[in-house]
Amino acid sequence: MGKHEERFSKRERLCSKKLIDTLFGPGRSHAMTAFPLKVVYRLVDNVTETTASAGAVTETNVQVLISVPKKHFKRAVKRNRVKRQVREAYRKHKSYVTLRVKELTDKQLLIAFIWLSNELTDSVTVDQRVYNLLQRIGERI
Known part of the structure; x- marks a missing residue:
């Protein structure tokens, strides 16, 4: 897998x-948990968006949302740290779901990662949990 495929772009x-x-x-949304993360995902028909500047049609097979509630961390610094950890873990392991979704024609996968814990966790643990959740999603779709 090349470096270009490991990016986490705005699209x-x-x-x-x-x-x-x-x-x-x-x-038909599905949810599963690997503490301290919960993931909600849904497979929908593909939505194509046209960019105003180029007029080109861009297709993204997988789109991700990361949510860290203010209820768990009052300080934005801690919320941003957790979001950064989850984004990085997803970026490294996203191939498990993107390759699977590409096999399905005209389908798009929507994923939301929701933080459940009141405590900060080290990056290795977050990485393992995201990896576990993405593998389980890849098996079920």
């Missing part, structure tokens, strides 16, 4: 309010 981030409502709304 891979789940920012669309409509897609977030689709993920958390009623329907």
Whole structure:
């Protein structure tokens, strides 16, 4: 796998309010936990977006949302640290789900990582949990 494939670009981030409502709304969303993380995911029909500047159609097979509630960490510094750890772990191990979703035609995977713990965790543990969750998602889709 090349370095270009290991990037975590803006197109891979789940920012669309409509897609977030689709993920958390009623329907076929699935959830699983590997403490201190919970993941909610849903396989939907592919949505193509056109960029205004280039007019090109960009397809992203997997989009990710990372949430660390203010309830667990009052200080933004700690919330940002946890989000950075989860982003890095996802970036390293995303190939487990992206390759699986590419096999499915006209499907898109929406994933939300939600932090459950009130304590900070070292990066190795976060990395292992994200790896575990992504493997389990890859098996189930």
